[in-house]
Structures are given as structure tokens and as C-alpha cells.
Amino acid sequence: xxxxxxxxxxxxxxxxxxxxxxxxxxxxxxxxxxxxxxxxxxxxxxxxxxxxxxxxxxxxxxx
Numbered sequence: 001x002x003x004x005x006x007x008x009x010x011x012x013x014x015x016x017x018x019x020x021x022x023x024x025x026x027x028x029x030x031x032x033x034x035x036x037x038x039x040x041x042x043x044x045x046x047x048x049x050x051x052x053x054x055x056x057x058x059x060x061x062x063x
Contacts, residue, residue, distance in 0.1 A: 007045045015040045018052065025059055 001017075002010040019040050022032055035055050042048040 002045050011042070011045045011048060014045075014048070015042070018048070021052075022055070025055075027055075027059060 001014045004010065005013060019036055022036055022039070025032070027035065035051075039048055039051045039055070042051060
């Protein structure tokens with residue numbers, strides 16, 4: 001999305017998908033709420049990607 005739409009619009013489109021991915025991750029609702037707030041309001045694409053990596057690393061470690 002970032003390549004196709006550019007960073008500004010691509011990130012905005014990607015954030016709704018990030019929210020859906022987070023919801024299906026199996027994270028607890030309390031964790032999910034904090035991560036959604038953090039990732040779905042991020043204005044920097046690189047920070048959003050880093051946050052997704054961090055989320056999934058934490059989820060893997062908890063499993």
C-alpha cells in the first residue's frame with residue numbers, strides 16, 4: 001500500500017487493515033486496545049511497521 005499509494009495515503013489505508021489483523025491475532029482485549037490505539041493512529045509508516053513487528057514478536061513470545 002505504501003508503494004502504490006505513497007506514504008501518506010497508503011498508511012491511512014493500511015491502518016484499517018492493521019486493526020483487523022490485530023483483532024484476529026488472539027491478543028487479550030486489554031492488550032489489543034492499547035496496540036490498536038498505538039498503531040492505528042501512527043503517522044509515520046516506518047514506526048507503524050516497527051510497531052507491527054513488535055506486536056507480533058510479543059504475541060509469539062506469549063504463546
